[in-house]
Amino acid sequence: MTHQTPVNQQPSETIDLTASFKAYDVRGIVGETITEQTVRATGAAFVDVLDLAGQTVLVGGDMRPSSPAFAKAFAAGAAARGADVQLLDLISTDELYFACGTKDAAGVTFTASHNPAEYNGIKMSRAGAVPVSSESGLNEIREAAERYLAAGDVEPAARRGTIGVTDVLADYAAYLRSLVDLTGIRPLKVVVDAGNGMAGMTTPAVLGDAILPALPLTIVPLYFELDGSFPNHPANPLEPENLRDLQAAVVEHGADLGLAFDGDADRCFVIDEKGEPVSPSAVTGLVAKREIARAQAAGEEHPVIIHNLITSRAVPELVEREGGRPVRTRVGHSFIKAVMATEGAVFGGEHSAHYYFRDFFNADTGMLAAMHVLAALGEQDRPLSELGAEYEPYVSSGEINSTVEDKAGAVDRVRADVAGDDVVIDELDGTTFSAADGSWWFNLRPSNTEPFLRYNGEAADRALMERIRDRVLALVRA
Template sequence: MTSNVNSAPDLSPSFKAYDVRGIVGETIDATIVEAVGAAFVDVLGLAGKTVLVGGDMRPSSPEFIDAFAKGAAARGGNVSTLGLISTDELYYACGALDAAGATFTASHNPAQYNGIKMAKAGAQPVSSETGLKEIQAAAEAYLADGSVPAVETPGTVAQRDVLADYAAYLRQLVDLASIRPLKVVVDAGNGMAGMTTPAVLGDQLLPGLPLDIVPLYFELDGTFPNHPANPLEPENLRDLQKAVVEHGADIGLAFDGDADRCFVIDEKGEPVSPSAITGLVARREIARAKAAGEDQPAIIHNLITSRAVPELVQHDGGRPIRTRVGHSFIKAVMAEEGAVFGGEHSAHYYFRDFWNADTGMLAAMHVLAALGEQDRQLSELAAEYEPYVSSGEINSEIEDKAAAVARVREEYEGDDVAIDDLDGTTFSATDGTWWFNLRPSNTEPFLRFNGEAKDRPTLDALRDTVLALVRA
């Protein structure tokens, strides 16, 4: 879709389940963004209220911030433009200022993309189930009309900087001042962590910490000249792994483009699984909540997180709660259950003290604290949280995904295997030796396999058997 007002406007190509994401100049442009800004105010009832808007380092973000502000102000929103921000900075601002907001980012997508992540006051997510569809429809109506009409009393537009307050708030949640000195390599991938890391972990805005930060690709550059800012892909971690070993560092941290996810590398240059990080942070948050008098603090984990997570939570006196994959589900259950923490296999980490929102930086600070409060190396510490062998996600391109799952179900159905359909289909050996999940992609012809077992031979045999059935 382009912004040609003579064509029937359809924003469906860029409006996704949880956010807006499109190709600049094709499915998202300044005219569209102005209409979305207006619709954001209309649908959420924000006339006369504060509306926050910022963006990441992508070349189109400044223009889009201005266009969104123009549309929002025309409909009566009092806009505070935040300039360059990480996505978790937006969540901080929406929570601390109790205001709705939007940030322009396409997360880990390539340079030609941009998009919008939106939140209500208190950092509550805006998804297709909580207003995004209505915002799309209202924006399409403005585009069809050819303009955004101003209300009788338009709103104002002013600038605001929240970086220092964001950094101070995170430091208040995790005290790193008294840990042992650590050498930390951080790969910002030319994304927003290049700005937030010096602010939070360095001495740019706040007193220095016992951290020797070795920066990789801190220059903000939305064309991603060094590697894509997507640490989920192993090849994008190679520079960090090499640098950790070369510098003799204690730990490596990799952030995605908008810095809401964080991946961890140990001193040997090996990745620490997000499930292990979930377990480590869960242990710290359970202990803190129990010390404050909370009985059985709830911890959220999605269904393809390692079984080690719920086992550890139960062992430590917490209450594990299993959910579907996806941040809108996690955030909803976090709120419903009053959960203290939630973790996903994709390295999204959610905190009650952060308005149930995800923040890669706060998760990183918990890992630094856990490492720096004792004398072992990270590889030894992390081994406690990785007792099982995991497959990682394996995709099979299958047209008839339902038939493939049916073949697997027919093979494995029996008294010694539990099967559930919470999100895709999960098969679990009743003796606890293995489990696997098959989830169909909603947007691609892929069936996704994730599995885990007590040892490598068991996992390899399980993987090969299941994939043979899937691909038959």
């Protein structure tokens, strides 16, 4: 049994936790909106609100310099309120979901995902990898933490919990390998850009031979050194400039494909052998086809596939063609995970390269999606550029942000201009305008935190996509 020494704290009503507690997680600037003091109080509040006294709580973190100290502070607060803490040390976010799922325990990981080095945060999960959001306990955790901060310290429970250490990397790697068999694929050369994030640890464990027998993969590593200062480029592959090193390396090494992970390795982006990105919608379609076939082989008649509303229309069309049932949902992982659970969906994908699997506790994992891409490519002889083209029949605009103060007024201008009998309008998440003949669609979605109106669109050909895009953006920015 080990205990963390209580931190000498003073009353701190001036720290406003609303600045770091977001809709789906905690995220803030280290030393300003997230500190060891606030983290300790949050650990205690996590146990109180989720009623975890006497139960196991899992605590890990990524490679950011502040993560180890934050993990220990959180563990101290949780143990003070009676939880038995297992420190997981360095983990990717999907390792946390794996641990919460297989151990049926609540847990947290310290990460700020793709945000710059000065940030850190907390992603929280209930037992079974069920997410904690503002709609499912996060606001109550914030309020309880604020009460502890105002009181000056965490009130110890009658029974103080224990703190131990557990490593889950080997079990995580073996579990993923049990879901996708890569042993029989043709040899592939893969460049992996870890961005100095957690994929630098998980890739050798899952795809390499650091723990398990070697696969028919030659891994060319880019930026595998764990370094939360991100010395090479931000660990945010959603931004095209952060993919340039990977694209060049794929061509230079004559690789079959490239994989880019974000900082906490829960998202994965794919580059083909020509150095061109494969869209997350195409990856969603590719994985969906494989998961539908597997579920059907197991006796499931119409496996459900989740896609958010700005994923390519090619995805629901493919799902229906393959005998599955597509379900459209709002953008955001808490929505996707909730619908995954209620629908019993086998798989879900988002335009942001989050991929969710029923076999992975309805949680998102970039590594498992990457393994499906490797399997699909390695089970046939064509290059990825040809294989991927099957899943990208339409031309996408990508996401375009416009700075607009009156977002509702901008949407009304567009509605007045394009509305008609040949246009279908729905408001599931923002406003989506679709041609009745299926030739184009676009969505305008206001940011909740910034003065942005986000445009995403798609059309049957590039000229039509650009014509619709330019017309709508001119109206938005008028």
